[in-house]
Amino acid sequence: MKSTAIKAALLVSTLLGAATPALADFQDRNFRVSNGINEDHPVNNGMKAMQVCLDEKTGGKMKMTGFWGGALGGDLQATQALRSGVQEAVVTSSSPLVGIVPALGVFDLPFLFRSNEEAYEVMDGEFGDFLNEKLDAAGLVNLGYWENGFRNVSNSKQPITKWEDFEGLKLRVMQNNIFLDTFSNFGANATPMAFGEVFSALETKAIDAQENPYVTLDTSKFYEVQNYVSETKHAYTPFLFLFSKAIFNTYAPEEQQALRDCAAVGRDEERSVIQELNKTSLAKVEAAGLKFNTITPEEQARMLEKSQVVYEKHKAEIGADVVDAVQKSLAEIRAK
Ligand code: TF8
Structure with a gap:
């Protein structure tokens, strides 16, 4: 009886071990995230949710620090710093990057999207992946389409x-x-x-x-x-959560996966906070x-x-x- 229980316990822990990477796979990392917008923008709520997720997955080893109000440069400048591998991450509009990836100009076409929901479906699906490949070829790993929104x-x-x-x-x-x-x-x-x-x-x-x-x-x-x-x-223009491919490639597969998974968690939080704040922001400016x-x-x-x-x-x-x-x-x- 007892030995069966032990065997079962061992089997479970082996299976879990296979599914959950050992914490030893994670190194201490601290990466910078450049933002043009200010700290009270919902991107910060998304980044906080992303950090909670990273803490859980990496045992607190992977940390990120947000820089706001263009402190690390504007969208284009920060993106170029990612491409040359001197800066880790940026949350940027797609629009200033058309000189790097012309296909991103699709989001700039007037009145293309009619609702947030259809934008999400397009960006989170095959079409979004298709653009991600083009970004990747330009040295940029897109961890996800966050929301900037209707302009x-x-x-x-x-x-x-x-x-x-x-x-x-x-x-x-x-x-x-x-x-x-x-x-x-x-x-x-x-x-x-x-x-x-x-x-x-x-x-x-x-x-x-x-x-x-x-x-x-x-x-x-x-x-x-x-x-x-x-x-x-x-x-409707998105924010891209971009990571330097040169730096991303030095991370272990488990670290890369944690980044991708947690960026999606952050994206969902950011999208839900921004929907609410869009209403209060309009009331505030009125x-x-x-x-x-x-x-x-x-x-x-x-x-x-x-x-x-x-x-x-x-x-x-x-x-x-x-x-x-x-x-x-x-x-x-x-x-x-
Ligand atoms: C713009 C964009 C910006 C963002 C951000 C500041 O108008 O919509 O809000 O790209 O980085 O330039």
């Missing part, structure tokens, strides 16, 4: 109710030609600029307008120097005095129609296969 326009001049209202507006866009062309096509005086320069450019009135999710309007304090916020939802308006479905449709030239112009550069693949995937999701 809306704020400005100091007037409500935006139709594309014609952009005429002459000095609008900051990310360093990305699709955004540049989208807003130039609406008649705006669009200016590419790194995120870190936006606040002071708005404050000094070098520019009138910017476009970002409400959470960023709030946490980066743009609302202090803006008067109007208009719900254009003209694009309370601060910004005038809010939505765009009618008819005017949204006119904006999309007006933007077809942008799709045509950029399709080849993004990759016709990439644009077709995302549209096919979206058609399947919408047909369900």
